[in-house]
Each structure stands twice: as structure tokens, then as C-alpha cells.
Amino acid sequence: MWANSGKVAVAGVGYSPLERRSAQSLAALTVQACDAALADAGLGRHDLDGVATSPAMPRYGGKKGVDEGIDIVTPWYLSDLFGISGHVAWTGSTNGMVTQSLIDGALAIAAGLCRHVIVYRALHVPDGRYVNFDTAHAVGGDQYLAPYGFNMPPAWAAIALRRYFELYGYERADFARYIADNRANAQLNPNAFWRGKPITADDYLNSRMIADPMSILDCDIPVDGCCALILTSTERARDLRQRPALLTGFAAGTRHGAGGTPMNMDDMWEGARETAGRLWTATGLSPADIDTAQLYDGFSPLVLTWLEGMGFCEQGEGLAFLREGHGSLTGRLPINTGGGALGEGRLHGMTQLAEAVMQVTDRAGERQVSGAHHALATISNGLAKSTAFIFSRDG
Amino acid sequence: MMAPATERPLPLPDPLSQPFWDAAREHRLCVQACRQCDHLAYPPEIACRGCSGGDLYFREVSGRATLHSWTVLRDPPSPGFRDRLPVILAVVELEERKGLLLSTNLIDTAPETLRIDLPVEVRFEDVSDDCTFIHFAGGA
Incomplete structure (x- = not known):
């Protein structure tokens, strides 16, 4: 087990509004989310001595925005905006997924380097289409993909989902209940972009196809917005405003x-199974201990990757599990209880982390899983840069 | 900044990929092979993922493969695909090694005939004097 299991906690969660194209700058949205997280914890800006994020804009092809405060918000810029540059002990910027920053932040707390770390993810929707390969030449890894139209991640996900369907005899109709129930979860989540817009199974089956069998409802919607978490020691967190969510352990993928x-x-x-093995070793827990699973769903097939890779279902049985409603809010293993990224909007895994925290601190309102003790959050696609966390109830 | 695309994006070879694209221009499909452990790789890598060695070369392969998975696009994924719709985006597994995958387009293949493990064969398409795309076709 991790030597510091349960000694680091999330003490606050904050969101900016999540909008398709905000009239506010990304800097303004980031400040709102971070101030909200601090207020949630009962802390002020001056309490922060650690700041971490993964600031990169994940746009594929075309021009990647790099303008500070508009396209991205780096930890150095946020430190300066907050007027805390003078006493920051550590900042971290991890390329890849922001969840690596959460690991870094937790270690900075455990090591005694920082007292209060803020981990945030700010995402900006660029002009035009998010995915639009609008250059004449494909370089690097793109040269083997873009000439053939594989210039958008939904087409990559379609390859995975089509093969899954063909190997195990499923079709889109088998996914419809989960997708509609997931959107229903978002109706109970005040932060969700899709709150106020429920869908039916038929809506899913009739939705616009992006890359068959991936429809628009199999993809999370890019939003302008930010989500932030406050990390501190469990000991200090117990004196703060909210009940702490204890970080029992984490694991990172390398495949x-x-x-x-x-x-x-x-x-x-294979990558998800490796990550799972590390997570169970780090935490001393097993799938049977998990009360709710927040499984990354930037694309719907990733829910299957994690459901099966983490050992909740045999390979190929995940979609039958979802079809029977076992992953729905009242099911055996409530999944993405706040609507996940499909319901909340694209925040690159922050949704999963924040919801796990809300569940083990009894703060999930109408979508609360009664008595949830251990909540799992998995992020990305199982391959390298993926991460998994278990947050647990205090006491 | 690069000019906006009106055609499909063209590969811009780099030192690692230049031999691969040069071979394609001669209508030969090559993958990278390791002299130390004979591991085959596509796309080309800096170091061998079989043995971590660095003595790698390009070896011509048969061009025979089976269909790993596919998606049929009815909207153009970039402007250059407008007159090629619907387009079949496919991942094929080369016969030389299990798990040796390549992303491509299937041409001259009816979408309703697609299934996992469908035998397919390479087809070269010269798109300019110095660039050849690697496609595959089924039912050969």
C-alpha cells in the first residue's frame, strides 16, 4: 500500500460556468473556478502555496492556441493573477493529462513541501471546428493518419467501438440505455452543460453520425470553462469547511x-488492466470495494475499456452490463453519477475527479449514492498518461 | 503558418520516415525491422520496442493484410475528401506480425462487405510527383 494512503485529501471543489463559447476570457473563468474551490474549502488565495495544471489545448490539427489567458492558463500566470507568486513553494505543469498534476500535487502535500495545492483544468473552445485538419501537410505522427482522414479523435474511437461491436455481437441499440441514463444523471448536476436537456434512447439512435458507429452523443462537448480542486493534508482538511475526501491511492498507465x-x-x-493492478496494490482494495465508478467518457467506448479493464466485468461483457442498467444511478455500480464528460462537458477528467469527491463527502445532492465509501475515478483511454484514483470517505 | 488545405493533407517526411515514403513512391510497402530481434514496427520508431535496440532498417512486406476495424465517413474529415465520399477509414493488420496495424483507406471495396478479418491487399495511389498514398482493397 501507498505509505501516504489517506493522508492527503481534497478539501474543496469549484467550477466556472461551462459554456459552449463564453463571452468571458479563459483567465476570467479560471479565476472564478479557483476562487469557488477556495471558498468551498473555506480558504483564501493567500493560503495557496502550490499550483498545478496541464495547460495544453488538445486541439488536433490546425492551429493550436497558445495565448496565455485566452487559449491556456499556465500555473505561473495564475500565481501572478492571484498575487501569490511571493510564497508559492511549487508549481507544476504536466503535458498530457491534468490528472498527472493531481498526483504531483498530492505528492507535494505528502512531502510537506506545500500546505494547500490547487489543481485546475481550464479548457477553451477554439474558433471554427475543434477538430479540423486545416493544414496542407501532416507532420510527425499525423503523417501516418491525416492523409487517410484519421485526423479526428472520434474516428480513432470509432475503430475501437466498431471492433468491440463486431467481436462481441453488439450494436448501437445496446448502448442507448446507458447514454440516456447518463444524460439523466446530468439533469441532477448543477454544473452540467447538458442540464435541462434530457435525451431518450431514441434520440441516441437517431443522433448525427460523426464516424459510424460514433455519433455526436458518443462524444463529449467541448466547452469553455474550468474546474479546480484544493488539496491539503487530511489533518488540515478536517479543520476546514467541508468534510474531506481522502486520497486512498492512485496509479498511472504506461502502455x-x-x-x-x-x-x-x-x-x-491491457493498459487499463495494468493500471488497475497498480491501483489495487496501492490501495489494498478490489473492485468489490468500489461503491461508484467515475469512468472517463470523453468518448463512450472508453467507459467499456475501464469497466472491463478495472475488473468489474469480463472483457466483452461491459456493454451487456450497461444495457441491463447495472451502471445507472440506481444500478449495481453507479457510473458517472454526475453525467460524466458526456453530460457535463469536456474537462479532461476533472469531471470524474470532482464527482468522486462529491460522492464520498455526501455532497452529490439528488444523485448521491447512499453511503458511498470508496469512489473510483479513471482518466483517459487506458494507455500511457492514463491515471486512476480512489477517493474515500473520512471515518 | 502553413497554407490552408484544399487537398488531403500530404505527409511531410522526416529523417525517420523518409525511407518509408520513398519506398511507397516506388510502390513498395516497407515496415521497420530490428536487426537484433527481428521485431517489426509501423509507424517507424527511434528504438525497437521488442528489445530496445537501435539498429533498425526498412524491410519490404507482402502488402497482404486483414481488416482489424473500420469506420465509414459520409462527411469529409478534411476539405480534400469532398469528392471521395463516402470514404472507408480502416485499420488493417499486416500478415507479417499479429498486432502490426496500419491506418489507411479501403478503396474499390463495398461498405456492406466489410467484416473483421476480411482479406485486403495494398494499392498505391500516386497523388503527386513526390507522394504516394498507401491504400488497401478488399475482395481481391
Whole structure:
């Protein structure tokens, strides 16, 4: 087990509004989310001595925005905006997923380097289409993909989902209940972009196809917005405003995959299983201990990757599990109880982390899983840069 | 900044990929092979993922493969696809090694015939004097 299991906690959660295209700058939205997280914890800006994020804009192809405060908000810029540059002990910027920053922040607390770390993810929707390969040449890894139209992640995910359907005899109708129930969860989440817009199974089956079998409702919606978490020691967190969510342990994925296609289900399963093994070792827990699972769903097939890779279902049985409603809010294993990224908007895993925290602190309102003790959050696609966390109830 | 695309994006070879694209121009499909452990790789890598060695070269392969998975696009993924719709985006597994995957387009293949493990074969398409795309076709 991790030597510091349960000694680091999340003490606050904050969101900015999540909008398709905000009239406010990304800097303004980031400040709002971070101030909200601080207020939630009962802390002020001056209490922060650690700041971490992964600031990169994940746009594929085209021009990646790099303008500070508009396209991205780096930890150095936020420190300066907050007027806390003078006493920051540590800042971290991790390329890849922001969840690596959460690991870094937790370690900074555990090491005694920082007292209060803020981990945030700010995402900006660029002009035009998010995914639009609008350059004449494909360089680097793109040269093997973009000439053939594989210039958008939904097409990569389609390769994984089509193969899953074909291997195990499923079709889109088998996903419809989960997708509609997931959107229903978002109706109970005040932060969710899709709150106020429930969908039916038929809506899913009739939704616009992006890359068959991936429809628009299999993809999370890019939003302008930010979510922030406050990390501190469990000891200090107990004196703050909210009940702490204890970080029981975490794991990171390392599997590169065979190459040739960015999302190969076989590699993703293997990567998720490796990550799961590390997580169970780090926490001393097993799938049977998990009361609610927040499984990354930037694309719907990733829910299957994690459901099966973490050991909740045998390989190929995850979609039958969802079809029967076992992953719904009142099911055996409530999944993405706040609507996940599909319901809340694209925040690159912050949704999963924040919801896990809300569940083990009894703060999930109408979507609360009664008595949830251990909540799992998994992020990304199972391959390298993926992470998994278990947050637990205090006491 | 690069000019806006009106055609499909063209690969911009780099030192690692230049031999691969040069071979394609001669209508030969090559993958990278390791002299030490004979591991085959696509796309080309800096170091061998079989043995971590660095003595790698390009070896011509048969061009025979099976279908790993696919998606049929009815909207153009970039402007250059407008007159090629619907387009079949496919991932094929080369016969030389299990798990040796390559992203491509299937041409001259009816979408309703697609299934996992469908035998497919390479087809080269010269798109300019110095660039050849690697496609595959089923039912050969």
C-alpha cells in the first residue's frame, strides 16, 4: 500500500460556468473556478502555496492556441493573477493529462513541501471546428493518419467501438440505455452543460453520425470553462469547511500500444488492466470495494475499456452490463453519477475527479449514492498518461 | 503558418520516415525491422520496442493484410475528401506480425462487405510527383 494512503485529501471543489463559447476570457473563468474551490474549502488565495495544471489545448490539427489567458492558463500566470507568486513553494505543469498534476500535487502535500495545492483544468473552445485538419501537410505522427482522414479523435474511437461491436455481437441499440441514463444523471448536476436537456434512447439512435458507429452523443462537448480542486493534508482538511475526501491511492498507465492506430481496444484493455493492478496494490482494495465508478467518457467506448479493464466485468461483457442498467444511478455500480464528460462537458477528467469527491463527502445532492465509501475515478483511454484514483470517505 | 488545405493533407517526411515514403513512391510497402530481434514496427520508431535496440532498417512486406476495424465517413474529415465520399477509414493488420496495424483507406471495396478479418491487399495511389498514398482493397 501507498505509505501516504489517506493522508492527503481534497478539501474543496469549484467550477466556472461551462459554456459552449463564453463571452468571458479563459483567465476570467479560471479565476472564478479557483476562487469557488477556495471558498468551498473555506480558504483564501493567500493560503495557496502550490499550483498545478496541464495547460495544453488538445486541439488536433490546425492551429493550436497558445495565448496565455485566452487559449491556456499556465500555473505561473495564475500565481501572478492571484498575487501569490511571493510564497508559492511549487508549481507544476504536466503535458498530457491534468490528472498527472493531481498526483504531483498530492505528492507535494505528502512531502510537506506545500500546505494547500490547487489543481485546475481550464479548457477553451477554439474558433471554427475543434477538430479540423486545416493544414496542407501532416507532420510527425499525423503523417501516418491525416492523409487517410484519421485526423479526428472520434474516428480513432470509432475503430475501437466498431471492433468491440463486431467481436462481441453488439450494436448501437445496446448502448442507448446507458447514454440516456447518463444524460439523466446530468439533469441532477448543477454544473452540467447538458442540464435541462434530457435525451431518450431514441434520440441516441437517431443522433448525427460523426464516424459510424460514433455519433455526436458518443462524444463529449467541448466547452469553455474550468474546474479546480484544493488539496491539503487530511489533518488540515478536517479543520476546514467541508468534510474531506481522502486520497486512498492512485496509479498511472504506461502502455504505449502497438502503434498504427491511436485507439486499439486490445492495447487499451491491457493498459487499463495494468493500471488497475497498480491501483489495487496501492490501495489494498478490489473492485468489490468500489461503491461508484467515475469512468472517463470523453468518448463512450472508453467507459467499456475501464469497466472491463478495472475488473468489474469480463472483457466483452461491459456493454451487456450497461444495457441491463447495472451502471445507472440506481444500478449495481453507479457510473458517472454526475453525467460524466458526456453530460457535463469536456474537462479532461476533472469531471470524474470532482464527482468522486462529491460522492464520498455526501455532497452529490439528488444523485448521491447512499453511503458511498470508496469512489473510483479513471482518466483517459487506458494507455500511457492514463491515471486512476480512489477517493474515500473520512471515518 | 502553413497554407490552408484544399487537398488531403500530404505527409511531410522526416529523417525517420523518409525511407518509408520513398519506398511507397516506388510502390513498395516497407515496415521497420530490428536487426537484433527481428521485431517489426509501423509507424517507424527511434528504438525497437521488442528489445530496445537501435539498429533498425526498412524491410519490404507482402502488402497482404486483414481488416482489424473500420469506420465509414459520409462527411469529409478534411476539405480534400469532398469528392471521395463516402470514404472507408480502416485499420488493417499486416500478415507479417499479429498486432502490426496500419491506418489507411479501403478503396474499390463495398461498405456492406466489410467484416473483421476480411482479406485486403495494398494499392498505391500516386497523388503527386513526390507522394504516394498507401491504400488497401478488399475482395481481391
